[in-house]
Each structure stands twice: as C-alpha cells, then as structure tokens.
Amino acid sequence: MADCREQLELYADKIGVTTRRVTMVSSEEELSSNGGIPALRQLDDQVGITRLISRALFDPRDPDRITYEQQTLIRQRVYQIAAGYEDCNDADDLCHDPAFLTALALHDHGRSGSQPTLSRIEERCSAEDIVRLQTAWLHHWIDRVKASGRPRAGRRWCWTLILLMTKCTVNSSCRCGTDTMTSGVICTT
Numbered sequence: 630m631a632d633c634r635e636q637l638e639l640y641a642d643k644i645g646v647t648t649r650r651v652t653m654v655s656s657e658e659e660l661s662s663n664g665g666i667p668a669l670r671q672l673d674d675q676v677g678i679t680r681l682i683s684r685a686l687f688d689p690r691d692p693d694r695i696t697y698e699q700q701t702l703i704r705q706r707v708y709q710i711a712a713g714y715e716d717c718n719d720a721d722d723l724c725h726d727p728a729f730l731t732a733l734a735l736h737d738h739g740r741s742g743s744q745p746t747l748s749r750i751e752e753r754c755s756a757e758d759i760v761r762l763q764t765a766w767l768h769h770w771i772d773r774v775k776a777s778g779r780p781r782a783g784r785r786w787c788w789t790l791i792l793l794m795t796k797c798t799v800n801s802s803c804r805c806g807t808d809t810m811t812s813g814v815i816c817t818t
Contacts, residue, residue, distance in 0.1 A: 661728035670732040679704045685765040720744040
C-alpha cells in the first residue's frame with residue numbers, strides 16, 4: 630500500500646555558499662487541532678483551578694485500583710470543555726490526542742480517561758461536594774484578592790456567601806427552583 634502522507638520540501642535562500650533544504654512530513658497520528666491546551670495547563674498550574682476542584686471533591690475510589698489521579702481526570706474534563714468539547718462523549722475521540730496527552734502529562738500512559746470514567750466523576754458529586762467546592766472557590770478568590778494588595782490595611786472585608794444546592798426538579802415552595810438555601814458570612818481583615 631502506498632504511503633499517503635504528503636511531503637513538502639522548502640528551500641531557504643542561500644545562506645553563505647550553501648542552500649538549506651527543510652523537509653516537512655505530516656503525520657496524522659501526531660497532529661492535533663487542540664494546540665492551545667498545553668498553554669491552558671500552564672495557566673491552570675499558576676492559578677490552581679483544577680487543584681482546587683480536586684481537593685474539594687471527595688474521591689471514594691479504592692487507591693489500589695486507580696489508573697488516573699482525580700486531578701488528572703478533572704483537568705481532562707475542564708480542558709475538554711474549554712476546548713469546546715462540552716459533551717463527555719468526546720473523551721473517547723480525544724483519548725489519544727497529543728495536545729491533551731501533553732497537557733495531562735500522560736504520554737507514557739498512551740491515553741487519557743474514557744467517557745465512562747469522566748461521567749462517573751461528574752455523576753458522583755453530592756450536594757456536600759458542591760458546598761465544599763463553592764466554599765473553596767470563595768476562599769481561593771479572597772486569598773487572591775488579599776495577595777493582590779487591593780484591600781486597604783485595617784479595613785474589614787466581608788463577603789456574604791449564598792450557597793444554592795440545586796436539583797433538576799423545581800420545588801414548588803421556592804420560586805428559584807432550589808430545594809435548599811444556606812447562607813453564611815465570611816469575614817477577613
């Protein structure tokens with residue numbers, strides 16, 4: 630069978646007395662249309678969003694049977710959504726994508742998590758997980774504001790946190806469609 634990959638040869642202008650030839654060969658298995666994902670990983674490492682999510686969510690899996698760390702799976706799902714793959718079913722099509730494997734540091738593994746694995750993470754989130762996630766996010770935001778130097782020294786900053794634990798069904802006693810509303814105040818100086 631013939632090799633269907635295209636080869637392109639470019640000749641640079643003469644440099645000194647020699648001509649340089651550059652050969653480019655496309656290799657479908659090494660191409661990705663998701664080149665921005667490794668840059669997203671660098672941003673995520675600086676800001677710590679997937680680390681925050683991973684720490685806030687309970688991981689009930691047996692440590693002896695884990696193939697992928699929870700943070701890796703959360704990174705995969707968040708990065709797929711950021712790249713425009715909102716449907717979890719896309720995970721199976723992207724499991725060998727070189728940009729995702731690079732961003733997830735899974736080149737040695739050879740593939741990323743499957744759609745069923747990612748769906749189990751999404752489906753197991755409880756109301757308590759969501760409350761922990763919202764609280765962790767709020768504290769993360771407060772810490773970043775304080776680190777930026779925006780609050781004046783000695784001034785008390787209070788944020789009212791309203792946590793809504795939503796369900797798919799509408800509760801007839803609540804106009805906003807939530808079953809429970811909890812509020813609290815977090816104050817920092």
